[in-house]
Amino acid sequence: MINLIKIREKQREAAENAGSSTSTIKEQTASELRVHRDISELTLPPICKIEFPNGKDDLMNFEVTIKPDGGYYHEGEFPFTFEIPKLYPHDAPKVKCKIKAYHPNIDYDGNVCLNILREDWKPVLNINAIIYGLIHLFTEPNHEDPLNPQAADELRDNPSTFELNVLSAMWGETVHGLAYDCIRSIYK
Structure with missing residues (x-):
């Protein structure tokens, strides 16, 4: 809270020094300030990239x-x-996969089953924690808490069939009657 107060004081001083009123400076909400800090502190591994489609x-x-x-x-x-909610960090961000992925923890609509996006969310968590949680879903898919029960059952009962279905889906083939887009990065 102290940082928020200091930032607002600096904004007011800058406006006064420029000979204008504070109303000409867009004041940031607490959630915007927190997101700005989270993004400036990101430590993304080489397998990740971040983009801002709206600038x-x-x-x-x-x-x-x-x-x-x-x-x-x-x-x-x-x-x-x-999508960061207005009450961030008290409310977790809304995270969705933009493509269909054959994954036990991602449903066909792109919803993600990650505990820190639901019941285990706490304001001390940040965007970096979410990104590393998503990475973990790809290194260690979880069949015990699925959004795609069919993929979870295959992962648990027949990992070799699961692996073939993952590869087929990534090649843009149909798996269990659902067509996927080709997402193999080395062939794009």
Whole structure:
């Protein structure tokens, strides 16, 4: 809270020094300030990139692409949208996968089953924690808490069939009657 007060004081001083009123400076909300800090402190591994489709002025909506370098999803490319709510960090961001992924913890609509986006969210968590949680879903898919029960059952009962279905889906083939887009990053 002290940082927020100091930032607002600096904004007012800058406005006064420029000979204008404070109303000409767009005051940032607490959630915008927190997102700005979270993004400035990101430590993304080389398999991730972040983009701001609406420009750097809109930090509340951005995309993160993950290209796993190992495991079942090696060489895939998985883009996620992040929508930061007005009550962030008290409310978790809304994160969705932009493509259909054959994954036990991602449903066909792109919803993600990650505990820190639901019941385990705490205001001390940040965007960096979410990105590393998503990376973990690709290195260690979880069949115990699925959004795609069929994929979870295959992962648990028949990992070799699961692996073939993941590869087929990443090549843009049909798996269990659902067509997928080709997401193999080395062939794009």
